[in-house]
Amino acid sequence: MSSVRICLDAGHVGSRYNQSPVVKTYYESAMVWKLHLKLKAQLEARGFEVMTTRVNIDTNLGVYERGTASKGCDVFLSLHSNACGTESVDYPVVYRAYDNKNNVDTLALKIAKKVGELMGTAQAGRTATRKNSSGGEYYGVLRGARAVGTPYYMLIEHSFHTNTKATKWLSEDANLDKLAVAEADILAEFFGMESSTTEKTAIMGKAQATAQQMALFCRSKNSTPQLTSCSLEQLAEMFIEEGEAEGVRGDVAFAQSLHETGYFKFGGIVLPSQDNYAGIGALNGNATGQAASFPDPRTGVRAQIQHLKAYASTEALVNACVDPRFSLVARGVAPYVEWLGAADNPQGRGWAVPGAGYGANIVKLLGQIMAQETPQAPAEPENDGYPEGTPDWQKAGFEALVERGIINSPDVWKAKFDQPIKVGEILAIIGRM
Structure with a gap:
């Protein structure tokens, strides 16, 4: 496709909706709002045309209306994190069209598995469907997207915010950046867009130059x-x-x-x-x-x-x-x-x-x-214990005396190399020889 339009929906309204019971600083609505903005930037960098269901986190728009906002788009994505009563449940799940319209499960499963790999979830990512009592889509956002003919529509649950490890992971801004890049890459590959962007220079991080x-x-x-x-x-x-x-x-x-x-x-x-x-x-x-x-x-x-x-x-x-x-x-x-x-x-x-x-x-x-080269400090000359300027022939002769056991306190004698020697000291050395 030469031009692909994607509609992104940050699930839930406000910055303090769906607080995690295990990490009290986490709110699902705040996380997905940040994530959908990061994903928008990554998708646009790959050539997609991107719109969002709301321009403000506090805009209260019904779930069905958020789905219908994708009219004219090729893809609708609603971003969430899940919840249940069991701490050990930890896997991403992508809800997709109940009848696998346009074989959407292929795309949904790739996203689910990749999210699981990135998050290191205890259970693998998977896809799922859910119908209401009349046989249509259970989730209002998906029902709305289907009603306006959006070809691909999905609701992505980024694991469970009732799991401590997953919730802490989703609380990190850098991890949301990783999710945005990965999900944008999968969509780009699926739709034949540029699958990866030119390497860019992050502002956040540790300095590499001194x-x-x-x-x-x-x-x-x-x-x-x-x-x-x-x-x-x-x-x-x-x-x-x-x-x-x-x-x-x-x-x-x-x-x-x-x-x-x-x-x-x-x-x-x-x-x-x-x-x-x-x-x-x-x-x-x-x-x-x-x-x-x-x-x-x-x-x-x-x-x-x-x-x-x-x-x-x-x-x-x-x-x-x-x-x-x-x-x-x-x-x-x-x-x-x-x-x-x-x-x-x-x-x-x-x-x-x-x-x-x-x-x-x-x-x-x-x-x-x-690339700037910094001057290196000159290497310290090896200190062999001899006074500076001692000729090598003197060192060689002295080492021979040490090796033969004639000199048994070499450090004392090295310190005297540039000092006068007494006759008695010479006679004593000759005597040992």
Whole structure:
């Protein structure tokens, strides 16, 4: 197919619906809302046209109406996690058309099994059907999708939130990312779309470059960085430290700063004294200095790290928020550096607007930083105990005396190699020989 439309439905309304009895911080409605946004981004990156049944988590739309919202689409997916009264039950299940319309079981089973593999569930993923008393689809969303003629419709239960292990797994943002990628890949393969995306650079994670590489690379481009309250080396360390605190790659943030400030030459809207290394609040058309200012370099770095986390993740901040524009960001819309430019983001949002190529430029700088060679400390010469400059012929003769047992305290004598020797000592050695 040249164009495939998919309708995604986040099961249930609100952020606190269907609390897990075993992990009290988990709510099914909150999980599937995050998952359906992540899946939407992954599907769009593969060329699908994607719509959602609701634009807001609190929109109260009936289940049948959510199914009928898929009219004109090729696929309808309703995302859920299941529940039962037994802790040991742990498997994903995909409910599909009761009559296996369009042989949908083939697709549904692939999804179910893959979800089970990713989650490491106790029982394997499977498919199922369920009818109501009149012989139609039991679930209202599936009944609605069938009514409007949607060819493929499914309800995906991502295991059971009554199982502790499964619920904890679903509580991790990074795991939801894995689900979104896997499910998008299966759909892409099934419909002949691009089955995998070009390798992208995650913003969240541990820095791969060192602070030394970051500072050295910057100095190779600008030997006199315009920093007012710290050295370049200290600033690089701050990026690593603040990044680790929030789970953001500090080397990615540093590369972004190089791009934004021209290797800390500044010269644009932001002044060096503002300790703002990423142009936070520096909007198109602003006058010089009309941007966010921070009291010290660490606070400026922290604000940038937090702003990146706002784009890359939906997880809460660890440190108190110092980013003045954090609340303005649509959380989690740009998990990859390449998506920081709105023009390159499947959702049309990003740090830079329009920003075509913005993320690619940062990735290029990051690659150059990681390729930066750092000087190696000279190897310590092997200390053999002899004074520096002792000729080899003297060492050889001395070692022969040690080997033959004539010298029985070699360390004492090595220390005297550059000192005068007494006649008595010479006679004693000759006597032993």
